[in-house]
Amino acid sequence: MASASVVGGGARHGGERRRRVLVFPLPFQGHTNPMLQLAGALHGRGGLCVTVLHTRFNALDPSRHPELAFVEVADGIPPDVAARGRVAEIILAMNAAMEATEDESGAASPSNIREVLASVVAAGEGQPRVACLVIDSHLLAVQKAAAGLGIPTLVLRTGSAACLRCYLAYDMLLQKGYLPPKESQLYEPVRELPPLRVRDLFSTNDELVFEVLARIAETVRNSNGVVINTFEELEPMELERVHGELGDDSVATVLATGPLHRLSSMNTGSNTFNLRQDQSCIEWLDTQATGSVLYVSFGSLASMDSDEFMEVAFGLEKSGHPFLWVVRPNLVRGVERACLPDGFESAVEGRGKVIKWAPQ
Structure with missing residues (x-):
């Protein structure tokens, strides 16, 4: 079984044992920051122990967040894929590596996420029991592994409810010929998703992107709930529609908890390119x-x-x-x-x- 080194994160709060939540962001800034903000809210407002799983690709710096525990995960992204920088290719390669049980030499894969999760759950004497795992919606491999271990999963959607609704409709859009988008149909309405037109959908013909979209929908539908970085007053109709669609799939919980940066005092400090912010x-x-x-x-x-x-x-x-x-x-x-x-x-x-x- 893969070993997990846990850094930081206390197990008691006011002398009482707390529950533990695992979070696993996608290693890109627009996904990592909201997940860390959610982690900060769970820790600061909810009094929970939080363990952050993160990849070596675009690795996080645990020293910036001593109140959280961190576990680094071997992501298995081939160097040539990382160098090309195609986001969809990186996401798919990461998921494939996390699902693999063996590496190229036939040895046990250090990236196998089921082994990593099992190790994290078992690690840390005196640590509270894991209540659930919050994952980015792009990490289908992680959702499958958690389900196999009996760990409830919640999906964090860092974008809008309207965007999520489009992702959930991916199969329908494909079957009805809206995708891939055709130049002659760009201004036609998508009757199933008012008030959108075809041009408002995913403006790409990249098969890798479409595969990522399909996996996002599968991750959400297979999870126990979804947390969306939005709020009722901003998207009342879209949230109602998401509730209705996911209710049919027995997704128990849909939470509009945003904007997350207002719930947490944590300074995420995540900056993929280490660029100085121009104040x-x-x-x-x-x-x-x-x-x-x-x-x-x-x-x-x-x-x-x-x-x-x-x-x-x-x-x-x-x-x-x-x-x-x-x-x-x-x-x-x-x-x-x-x-x-x-x-x-x-x-x-x-x-x-x-x-x-x-x-x-």
Whole structure:
């Protein structure tokens, strides 16, 4: 059985034994931060012991969160897959490695998540009993392993309820010909998902992405509940529809607990690229009229080619609106630092601000 080294995280609170919750985020910033915020809320507000399982890929720093326990998991992502940086490929490779019982040499796989979970549950003398495991919806392999060990799972959806509803409808969208999207149908309504049009769905023909979407739906439907980083006042109709659809699948709990960053005082500090957050943009924003600024950011992973980058630049220049544009290193494929079009900076002077990374 794989061994698990647990770092940090006390087992008692006010002299009373607590329950323990395991959490396992997807190792990308937009997924890790909400999971750590949920972990902080469970620990700080709920008085629970929390153990964070995390991959070596984009590994977390336990020293930043001494109130939590951490277990590093071998993710088994091949170096060439990690180097290519295709998110869907990384997610699928990670799940495949976690499901494998043997590595390429025939030895027991250190990435096998069932063995890791069993070790974590058994590890730590005096640790409270594990109540459940909260996983990112992309980690189907983890959900299957937990079910085999009798560990209840909750899925954290870091996006909106509307987005989750589209993911849950993946099979229907495929069967009815909405996917893959066709150029001639982009403006047609998706009658089963009002008020969406085909163009509002997943704008890709990448088979790997579609496989990831199918696995997300399967993970959610197979779990004991789903936690969505949203709230009733923001998405009342979408949440009602998600409740109805998942109720048919016997998913016991649908919780709209967001925004998670308001529930936890924990400073997640997760930054995939270790970029310095440019605080000057906050001062600049304070000088702009309320609701006037376009914020443009493609996150920590998405990339584009140089022509797409230029189109964004020209669009912002011609928009006439104040804008804050995050242009991080490696945003443009094959180029560490993107070059703005000639004359762009003078054309938008006083109206636009370009930074490497915004405060998260």
